[in-house]
Amino acid sequence: MSFAFDFEANAEKLVEFENFIDIEKRKKGSLMSILHKGQHLFGYLPIEIQQIISKKTNIPIAEIYGVVTFYSQFSLIPKGKHEIGVCLGTACYVRGAQKILDEVTENLGIEVGGTTPDLNFSIQATRCIGACGLAPVMTISGDVYGKLKSSDIKGILDSYREREEVNN
Ligand code: FES
Incomplete structure (x- = not known):
């Protein structure tokens, strides 16, 4: 089961997230804090969010995916109500x-x-x-x-x- 990411409904959160990445990416080892922020904002880290992180930080998507799937606090699908x-x-x-x-x-x-x-x-x-x-x-x-x-x-x-x- 895949859950399509709704860009329109998340427009404001996306702006906040991208601003956060712009500031955070200058710090060493910032991927974890970026992922935590994304998980907190969107409730999960779908491939669309991972692509944004990759584009803005130049971290390969495979590396991001590897971290997301390794740690149980991150989720690829949204949690239910x-x-x-x-x-x-x-x-x-x-x-x-x-x-x-x-x-x-x-x-x-x-x-x-x-x-x-x-x-x-x-x-x-x-x-x-x-x-x-x-x-x-x-x-x-x-x-x-x-x-x-x-x-x-x-x-x-x-x-x-x-x-x-x-x-x-
Ligand atoms: S084993 Fe302790 S609550 Fe289930």
């Missing part, structure tokens, strides 16, 4: 977290690390979040759900879908 984390720490794993994760990915029709085409949900597998007594655990937009069964997942996800419908 609701970020889901399914804990795969030991306590959760032995209590069936993989089944929970499978149920969530199947329900949303995306892989771990993916975002739904409507940008409503994205999903990550996480390490222990310190709520092992509630294992298996899932978080959605900061809400914690514990002692989960696969059969709980549809209802929980639907409740977030309904919130979107009410808000629209």
